[in-house]
Amino acid sequence: MGCEPPRRLERALGEMYGDAAAADWLAGLPGLTERALTAGDGLTAERVAAPGGRSSLVVLVRRADGTPAALKIAPPAARPDLERAALEHWNGWGAVRTLDAPGAGASGPGADDAAGLLLERLHHEVSLRSLPEAKALLEAAGTVRRLWVEPPAGHGFETVAERTARQSAGMRAAAEADPELAPLVEAALAARAELVEGASELLLLHGNFRQSKVLSGERAPWLTVGPEPLVGERAYDLARLVRDRAEDLIAASGGPVTARRRVKKLAESLEVDQARLHGWTLFRAVESGTRALAEGRRQMGEVNLEFAGWL
Secondary structure (H helix, E strand, O other): OOOOOOHHHHHHHHHHHOHHHHHHHHHOHHHHHHHHHHHOOOOEEEEEOOOOOOOOEEEEEEOOOOOEEEEEEOOHHHOHHHHHHHHHHHOOOOEOOEOOOOOOOOOOOOOOOOOOEEEEOOEEEEEHHHOOHHHHHHHHHHHHHHHOEOOOOOOOOOEHHHHHHHHHHHHHHHHHHOHHHHHHHHHHHHHHHHHHHOOOOOEEEOOOOOHHHEEEOOOOOEEEOOOOOEEEOHHHHHHHHHOOOHHHHHHOOOHHHHHHHHHHHHHHHOOOOHHHHHHHHHHHHHHHHHHHHHOOOHHHHHHHHHHHHHO
């Protein structure tokens, strides 16, 4: 079976890691896929999930006993080792379940992660974005609260403070390149400084939780996928969900009011401090917007920055 990567994946990897690095990894992808399939116990490939994600190849497979599964192969820079660690810790509670042995294929310095992640198969074509907005937000809130647990002992996840410190450098560079962005960037960085100083929670977070990361399943109605795990406060994790379907809000006349109402509603429903959720929503919207502009995704960058301006 051919395992050609979807065009969306090729384009996204080039935006994130640069064309040369993306091309190198993609050139070796057929070999990685073959090794991953043979490393599994009797795996038979069916087809590549398309349009697929922005950072990995997902191959729909069957195990030796006929059980459907999904084999996920991602570049080392996407840190599949951390994704595996988080999924194993959640052990299927609110998240997709790993099907291979605990710790199998874990990557450290010099380790080989070619075996990929063997996961229970979900309905990849049905996410929360298929639901009406109000229902989708309700289901999303119920799903993400299950993920907020104590992290495992001796974990290797970075903290919210560490991740956002790295991101701040790119935001400052964007403001220097385009002075019109400076007021928004300065407001976002000021919010981050205050939030980091007053943080009191240290829970395991999804890191990139949004409606498209919650898929329909058989074991449970909705399960999350694709974590970019870190540890910190719930408000940080919830902030990305506030911005969901931002392009629809941009097109609507009541977008600014709806955005602020979302912050209030989600904060109340999940018992998260509203001011902290507002601050992290601002920071994450500006960070996403400036990063999208730097990667050449101008439309997405402008949508995120306009959303940030409403806050």
